[in-house]
Amino acid sequence: MQCVVLAAGEGKRMRPLTARRPKVMLPVANRPMMEHLVLAARDAGITEFVFVVGYGEREVRNHFGNGERFGIQVAYAPQRQQSGTADALRSAQDLVTGPFLAMNGDMILSSADIARMIDAPAPAMGTSTTDHPGDFGVVLVEDGRVLSLEEKSKHPKSNIINAGAYSFTPEIFELLAGIRLSERGELELTDALGILIARHDLGAVPLSTWRDIGYPWDLLDANAALLLGLNSQNEGIVEEGVHLLGPVAVGEGTVIKSGTYIEGPCIIGKNCRIGPHAYIRGATSIGDESHIGHCTEIKNTVVMARTKIPHFNYIGDSVIGSGCNFGAGTKIANLRHDHGPVKAGGKDTRHTKFGAVVGDNVHFGINCSVNVGSVIGSNAQFAPNSVIEGSFGEDAAIR
Structure with missing residues (x-):
């Protein structure tokens, strides 16, 4: 069976993190989120993939290539204009040769769940449950069949949702050919699903491990979940006087200096410098060539590659x-005084602890204070002693 991965979208809700990269290439546990999905599908027995690419496709192509280093075969189907999910899937039509899986590239699934999708009679939809179904396509299921699908309902009829994973036969392309533009001006896959539902022909496959990554703070939840399965590994240099508690993975060329205390699960990439006397707490991922320095504390945070957090800093529950x-001395707050849920960019993160979203190549002067829920665009610059709160666009400057 083939697997079509839809990876053409920009991911506007993930801004500013997607200003320089496609959403599917954002790191979770130091791998692009799409890589986790592809490896899970490979482990479920799929070796032939079609990647539908568009925005930032060069990064996807450079990372996966022809798939050889991952033990798979990859073909690419360009979607030149992002005209909706139906258009994205139609882009793969000439490369699909039989029954296939189709999956959104911005979610996390286990190989066991993907195996259930493979075994399900096509056509079928993967479903999951959530405590905020109104943010998704809400599904009613009876006797293993999808009875209805309603997108982003204000009054959801259930807590079961469309998980964005499907088992199809090539017949789906005949249905897609008849789809017309929706009110949003897009060609929607859900319109084709509606035809299958009306024919009582769409099965439902409950998924146990599905995790959606729609907003930057969802990266923290996915990162923490994936790190739970981390095995300790040391390919770098750990000096005397370093304390490692729980599973900690240290990449090749990385040096952990004396006095550093790391609580796993924590993954540290290649060629990093950590410490001396750094404190890294659980559910933290640190990208390649980063520096976490003297008396700096990092907690439940995703730090991407080549970032320097060198002296007397605190970063909690943030995406950097x-x-x-x-x-030196710059800190990110992560808790409101009333312990209420933090809003970021006007959106409720549903986290009582959340710090900031910081884009690429942002420079902070010494002793900056970043308030909870701040969203900072790429290339922003802040003068020493700045108080930073709210949202800042790309190239913003406080002098």
Whole structure:
């Protein structure tokens, strides 16, 4: 069976993190989120993939190539204009030779769940449950069949949702050929699903491990979940006087200096410098060539590659882009005084602890204070002693 991975979208809700990369290439546990999905599908027995690419496709192609280093075969189907999910799937039509899986590239699934999708009679939809179904396509299921699908309902009829994973036969392309533009001006896959539902022909496959990554703070939840399965590994240098508690993975060329205390699960990439006397707490991922320095504390955070957080910093419950530099003493707050849920960019994160979203190549002067829920665009620059709160666009500057 083939697997079509839809990976052409920009991921506007993930801004500013997608200003320089496609959403599916954002790192979770130091791998692009799409790589986790592809490896899970491979482990479920699929070796032939079609990647539908568009925005930032060069990064996807450079990372996966022809698939050889991952033990798979990859073909690419360009979607030149992002005209909706139906258009994205139609882009793969000439490369599909029989029954296939189709999956959104911005989610996390286990190989066991993908195996269930493979075994399900096509056509079928993977389903999951959530405590906020109104953000998704809400599904009613009876006797293993999908009875209805309603997108982003204000009054959801159930807590069961469309998980964005499907088992199809090539017949789906005949249905897609008849789809017309929706009110949003897009060609929607859900319109084709509606035809299958009306024919009582769409099965439902409950998924146990599905995790959607729609907003930057969802990266923290996915990162924490994937790190739970981390095995300790040391390919770098750990000096005397370093304390490692729980599963910690250290990449090749990385040096952990004396006095550093790391609580797993934690993964540290290649060629990093950590410490001396750094404190890294659980559910933290640190990208390649990063520096976490003296008396710096990092907790439940995704730090992307080539970022420097070198002296007397605190970063909690945050997503930090690549190539950033934190001046000495700069700190990110992560808790409101009333312990209420944090909003970021006007959106409820549903997290009582959440710090900031920081784009790529952001530079902070010394002793900056970043308030909870701040969203900072790429290439922003902040003068020493700046108080940073709210949202800032790309190239913003406080002098």
